[in-house]
Amino acid sequence: MTDGGDGRSGANPLTDGSDFLHLLREHGHAAPSTMADAGPGALDPPTEGTTILAIRYRDGVLVAGDRRATAGNVIVYDRAAKVLSVDDRSVMALSGSPANAYEIARLLEISFQHYRRTQLQELSLDGRLRTLSRLLRDNLPMAMQGIGAVVPIYVTYEQESPRDGYAEGGKIFFYDVLGATFESVDFCTTGSGSPIIRGALYYQNRWEQPFVERDEESTLLLVLKMLETAAEFDTATGGFSSTAAIYPQVMRVTAEGISTIDEDILAATYRSANVAG
Secondary structure: OOEOOOOOEOOOOOOOOOOHHHHHHHOOOOOOOOHHHHOOOOOOOOEEEOOEEEEEOOOEEEEEEOOOEEEOOEEEEOOOOOEEEOOOOEEEEOOEOHHHHHHHHHHHHHHHHHHHHHHOOOOOHHHHHHHHHHHHHHOHHHHHOOOOOEOOEEEEEEOOEOOOOEOOEEEEEEEOOOOOEEEEOOEEEEOOOHHHHHHHHHHHHHHOOOHHHOOHHHHHHHHHHHHHHHHHHOOOOOOOEOOOOEOOEEEEEEOOEEEEOOHHHHHHHHHHOOOOO
């Protein structure tokens, strides 16, 4: 790029078609941008899963996800698991390609177990974060083809450790498709429904009651409201159905460990909010 003399670049690779992905497309090495562009004989649209979120509250972190998996405009499955435990104190919530996401979660769990058994100690938090980052980078070729992107949220509850330099408490980390790691202090949401609820979450945390001061009951109600709001405006996000007994998946990560919130509790919470499904 050249400087235009007024301090601005003379070319913008994001708008003038000179970026690396554009170069690949020009030489026929990149996958079609949409399945419709792929022409006759193309594969069916890949299965995708959304929406996930995590909120840090008084006792730890609640991690939740809707249950819908879609392929294009087709609902493939309405009971998909998107929040998976990877060891005794951490979980990974999954958005994007379920096939790749489940494989990454399985490899992450195996990596943690291998380190514990060979080194006779737990892998540090920094080490766990780097392991997940490396697995996401290894998945980059699939993500670039538009058929295998994975954008996870990693949640853990850490005891105070001088080795890691982290204070005790629940912690939320999110990633991009390249494996870059970011810590979120209060909440995080990813997936196709996330833009719909991100502003509402910020408003609740900033102008109502801070999440870190809330108990589990009020935080759970907020989580369910946000997922239902995402489902109302995003077709790829599934809402709850009391008649079919389809509820979001919600797990708590606290100092006591990891546990799943029972569907009976979820049903009672919906009833208390007068939400029909």
